[in-house]
Amino acid sequence: MLAPRSYTREDVIELQVHGGPVCCRRVLRAAIEAGARPARPGEFTLRAFLNGRLDLSQAESVMQLVEARTAAAADSALAGLRGGVGQEVRQIREGVLDVLVEVEARIDFEEDLGPLDTDAVKRDVAALQRDIEAALRTARQGALLRNGLQARGRRAWEEGRRGVAIVGRPNVGKSSLLNAWTRTDRAIVTDIAGTTRDVLEADLVVGGVPLTLLDTAGIRDSTDEVEAIGVGRSQAAASNADIVLMVVDASAGWTEADQVIYSDLWGKGPGTRSCRVKGMSLLVANKADLAGNQEVPLPLPVKEAFRSVVRTCAVSRDGLGSLEEAILQLAGAPQLASGGVSWAVNERQAEALVRAHEALMGVSQSVQEGLPYDCWTIDLRAAAIALGEVSGDEVAEEVLDSVFSRFCLGK
Numbered sequence: 001m002l003a004p005r006s007y008t009r010e011d012v013i014e015l016q017v018h019g020g021p022v023c024c025r026r027v028l029r030a031a032i033e034a035g036a037r038p039a040r041p042g043e044f045t046l047r048a049f050l051n052g053r054l055d056l057s058q059a060e061s062v063m064q065l066v067e068a069r070t071a072a073a074a075d076s077a078l079a080g081l082r083g084g085v086g087q088e089v090r091q092i093r094e095g096v097l098d099v100l101v102e103v104e105a106r107i108d109f110e111e112d113l114g115p116l117d118t119d120a121v122k123r124d125v126a127a128l129q130r131d132i133e134a135a136l137r138t139a140r141q142g143a144l145l146r147n148g149l150q151a152r153g154r155r156a157w158e159e160g161r162r163g164v165a166i167v168g169r170p171n172v173g174k175s176s177l178l179n180a181w182t183r184t185d186r187a188i189v190t191d192i193a194g195t196t197r198d199v200l201e202a203d204l205v206v207g208g209v210p211l212t213l214l215d216t217a218g219i220r221d222s223t224d225e226v227e228a229i230g231v232g233r234s235q236a237a238a239s240n241a242d243i244v245l246m247v248v249d250a251s252a253g254w255t256e257a258d259q260v261i262y263s264d265l266w267g268k269g270p271g272t273r274s275c276r277v278k279g280m281s282l283l284v285a286n287k288a289d290l291a292g293n294q295e296v297p298l299p300l301p302v303k304e305a306f307r308s309v310v311r312t313c314a315v316s317r318d319g320l321g322s323l324e325e326a327i328l329q330l331a332g333a334p335q336l337a338s339g340g341v342s343w344a345v346n347e348r349q350a351e352a353l354v355r356a357h358e359a360l361m362g363v364s365q366s367v368q369e370g371l372p373y374d375c376w377t378i379d380l381r382a383a384a385i386a387l388g389e390v391s392g393d394e395v396a397e398e399v400l401d402s403v404f405s406r407f408c409l410g411k
């Protein structure tokens, strides 16, 4: 007799995914025919099988099949196919496999198992989609960091390439910030509102990440033709930037003019359809030296729109360190430094995450439309395979081929 615990849950799942539905059902059927019995009534699922709650003492041939697959999984591990794994993605994949197992077991054994809890499947799939979205966000942050937050040349940002845009109403100190930050006097600074007329760029390296700062014309309604063109360019820079720093005057607080700019650029807030800013947003309360210790009181939606508020004084350069920290934080640099997202900066992997997400959309649709379980499992399997490509759990084709030719599983 083979001890049921001589294989791991993961091994059987490997069998489940790569052996395909036929193989998986064969294993379950063989187990049942060989006399496997559930320890709890009604628990005649592959999950019970995995958790050792099916009595498999009679099912020796089944265990041999399982062990054959286990050997294949071990082969692939030896071949280094699991190197550089993203733990988050592996967990998502396991979630997908759990759903797959549940659905697949119903294909042949619904009468033993009772109906599938469709609502639970919907909930699980939606949660898995959210997890993938989070992983994608991390991936994009990684890509952002790797490529740098750059925009080279005016044409570059006009064409949609991006950087860190400094926007706000006239005279709040945007140009002074650029000068202080880059330790230059590139931008003209005066106390006349409307000094800056055009987008001005300066390159900077922050924590190893190259940034292109874009100083912009103060945004306001203007009858001056040149200024109005400049304002249009400020708005375009804000919509295309990876990060938008909205600068306000800390000593004046949140003014009506700030609110007008906010509503124009952020609409009903980040992520809403009315929002023109696609990048991440930070609020900079400049002229902190004139504001004492007073915080800038902000309307709640504004507070929620900006991940953080940084106080600066462009004259003394105070607060620039905190500003740099906040930017690196936004760009995901701390995780990158600790190795957490190093897996995520690969375009191919991000593409696989998108594929997994699309496959799960397919599952939701199949559930919604009441399509047969076979349709659900096709997409669930596609999602698992795409995620496996990222986590390194996907075994190479040639390994599978050799397994099929050696053991004739599932075909």
Ligand SMILES: Nc1nc2c(ncn2[C@@H]2O[C@H](COP(=O)(O)OP(=O)(O)OP(=O)(O)O)[C@@H](O)[C@H]2O)c(=O)[nH]1
Residues within 6 Å of the ligand: 169, 170, 171, 172, 173, 174, 175, 176, 177, 188, 189, 190, 191, 192, 193, 194, 195, 196, 197, 216, 217, 218, 219, 286, 287, 288, 289, 290, 312, 313, 314, 315, 316
């Ligand atoms: N006390 C104080 N004054 C500042 C600070 N930052 C800028 N200023 C002054 O504010 C005035 C406007 O500064 P700018 O940098 O030209 O402002 P801007 O936002 O670029 O203005 P526009 O180009 O007109 O949109 C100048 O007189 C600066 O010296 C600061 O942190 N503290």
Ligand SMILES: [Mg+2]
Residues within 6 Å of the ligand: 174, 175, 176, 187, 188, 195, 196, 216, 217, 218
């Ligand atoms: Mg200026």
